Amino acid sequence: MLQRSKTRPQQQLSLGRRLLRDRVLLLFALPGVALIIAFHYVPLLGNMIAFKDYQPFLGINASDWSGWENFSVIFNGDPAFLRALKNTLILTSLQSIFVFPAPILLALLLNSLFSERIKRIAQSILYLPHFMSWVIVVALFQQMLGGSGLLNNYLRSHDLSTINIIGNSELFHVLLTSQIIWKDTGWATILFLAALSQIDSQLYEAASVDGASRMKQLWHVTLPGLRGIIILLFILRLGDSLTVGFEQIILQQQAVGRDISEVLDTYVYNNGVLGGAWGVAAAVGLVKGIVSVILVLTANKVAHIFGEQGVYQR
Amino acid sequence: MSTRIVQGVPMPGWPMRIFKGLVLLIFCAVVIVPFVGVISTSVAPNKQINESGGLVLLPKSISFAAYESLFAGGVVTRALFVSIFVTIVGTLLSLTVSCLLAYALSRPSFVAGRPILLVVLFSMLFSPGIIPLYLTVKGVGLLDSIWALIVPTMISAFNVVVLRAFFMNLPNELTESARIDGAGELKTFTNIVLPLSKAVLSVIGLFYAVAYWNAFFSALLYLNDSKLWPLQLVLRTYVINDTQLGSAELGTELLPPQASIQMAILVVSIVPILIIYPFLQRHFAKGVLTGAVKG
Numbered sequence: 001m002l003q004r005s006k007t008r009p010q011q012q013l014s015l016g017r018r019l020l021r022d023r024v025l026l027l028f029a030l031p032g033v034a035l036i037i038a039f040h041y042v043p044l045l046g047n048m049i050a051f052k053d054y055q056p057f058l059g060i061n062a063s064d065w066s067g068w069e070n071f072s073v074i075f076n077g078d079p080a081f082l083r084a085l086k087n088t089l090i091l092t093s094l095q096s097i098f099v100f101p102a103p104i105l106l107a108l109l110l111n112s113l114f115s116e117r118i119k120r121i122a123q124s125i126l127y128l129p130h131f132m133s134w135v136i137v138v139a140l141f142q143q144m145l146g147g148s149g150l151l152n153n154y155l156r157s158h159d160l161s162t163i164n165i166i167g168n169s170e171l172f173h174v175l176l177t178s179q180i181i182w183k184d185t186g187w188a189t190i191l192f193l194a195a196l197s198q199i200d201s202q203l204y205e206a207a208s209v210d211g212a213s214r215m216k217q218l219w220h221v222t223l224p225g226l227r228g229i230i231i232l233l234f235i236l237r238l239g240d241s242l243t244v245g246f247e248q249i250i251l252q253q254q255a256v257g258r259d260i261s262e263v264l265d266t267y268v269y270n271n272g273v274l275g276g277a278w279g280v281a282a283a284v285g286l287v288k289g290i291v292s293v294i295l296v297l298t299a300n301k302v303a304h305i306f307g308e309q310g311v312y313q314r
Numbered sequence: 315m316s317t318r319i320v321q322g323v324p325m326p327g328w329p330m331r332i333f334k335g336l337v338l339l340i341f342c343a344v345v346i347v348p349f350v351g352v353i354s355t356s357v358a359p360n361k362q363i364n365e366s367g368g369l370v371l372l373p374k375s376i377s378f379a380a381y382e383s384l385f386a387g388g389v390v391t392r393a394l395f396v397s398i399f400v401t402i403v404g405t406l407l408s409l410t411v412s413c414l415l416a417y418a419l420s421r422p423s424f425v426a427g428r429p430i431l432l433v434v435l436f437s438m439l440f441s442p443g444i445i446p447l448y449l450t451v452k453g454v455g456l457l458d459s460i461w462a463l464i465v466p467t468m469i470s471a472f473n474v475v476v477l478r479a480f481f482m483n484l485p486n487e488l489t490e491s492a493r494i495d496g497a498g499e500l501k502t503f504t505n506i507v508l509p510l511s512k513a514v515l516s517v518i519g520l521f522y523a524v525a526y527w528n529a530f531f532s533a534l535l536y537l538n539d540s541k542l543w544p545l546q547l548v549l550r551t552y553v554i555n556d557t558q559l560g561s562a563e564l565g566t567e568l569l570p571p572q573a574s575i576q577m578a579i580l581v582v583s584i585v586p587i588l589i590i591y592p593f594l595q596r597h598f599a600k601g602v603l604t605g606a607v608k609g
Contacts (some may be wrong), residue, residue: 032415046446
């Protein structure tokens, strides 16, 4: 995608003349580039407060350097940091095991439907939750499963014992995982459905002529056809493995307490923005960001070694 | 999408078809029922809500008392105006800025094309982190300003890449002939490129609009002043955290039961999405796939 058109002979104009020629285009690009630099690259540089004893009244530049001191929570294993790390790793494993395969299964189900109309109706219902904000999703879950929600009112009116789901710290990780499944499974089928529609139907015909059962066709034709997209999405998932739903958790943290709900992102927010430990929070955020980038690059490398495309190519 | 890939495969037996239908039905019901419950409760009469103890699935009669008290000019009315302002102004600014940048990047001979494209692409790889972003927004004086909900998230690198891919696919002859006719870049952009890009503009515009409407964390992070709160923050305070909405907050003495007020707030924040959903749906699969394939 970085290719220039090579057919056009490169005009031998000096850089100054070319800049002058493209002045309108430069003006077009200016606001967007300025925004990206101001709110992406400048904050990236702002990460240097991780190496400073940041004092809000002094500002970033005037605050003293403190070397690696802010990173000591990570290297010395501060309990609050370890707690956040542990919850993050638990949630990310739950998401990889339960959230990741859900849309693949749903896409296979949708794809195997014979009626295009039912398929389209189901799709328009299942895509909808993706466009709801986390505030709405959390509120809807409360209304359905909370203490006075639909489920418990039903149980109560039938003289059954109620189930405490919302605000129950033991079930919190399960609750978070099921909320993500509810919100995004339908939407995530889009990419898999697109990949399924790319599989050559002659492969299925050939397989069925050879006597392959439907299960065999699934295994030998469908799944290999999905392999590229599954690997690509898994790499992206890996890069996000330390990001486990910040808005979703912040909204529900009060009810269950930090022991079970603190993750790396909420640790950064709670200690930095709310707690005033700016340097330490920035240090944790910075390490998290760097580890995420390393994870993506490594996973991509592994994908290349196994002959897959991955996210980008050399 | 229209070619059926299951050709050549015999129809599965009835047990399998019933099983699949059932699974699909359950999936869809789990998605739909909460919405139905919330909408029904917001218009259900008092007595029925009290009897059920909370959510009502089928209202016996319909009353809009909850909505009347919400729109009486209190907290929720104000939040609604904030959200509408942020969504409309934000979307227009986002679209303008993104299209201009994407158009410049789509011109093959643009002198700064390659370095700027790299700046855009690299920004997708790293996320700067909450603390430095907060300090930057504070540094440019946007804290406690409504523009804090718009400016920091105004441009999405991903959307720029999608738009650029679309512009590059437009037939070259059209822009070339415009140039020969003496049109400058601005004229080519507004008179040739934009009219041909209505489909992709509506997809990207809708994506931006949904993001602005749903934004919750930027408001929590940057706004202390509750007068500037958008709907999502009001929703959190009065529905999720269950803070009571009194007549002082609502600006009216008429108080329907909390449950129906809460559900009405929820409905007010859901309905705009439901209204644009059919438009979204018509275009989004195409939009997402353009991004996935070309990006």
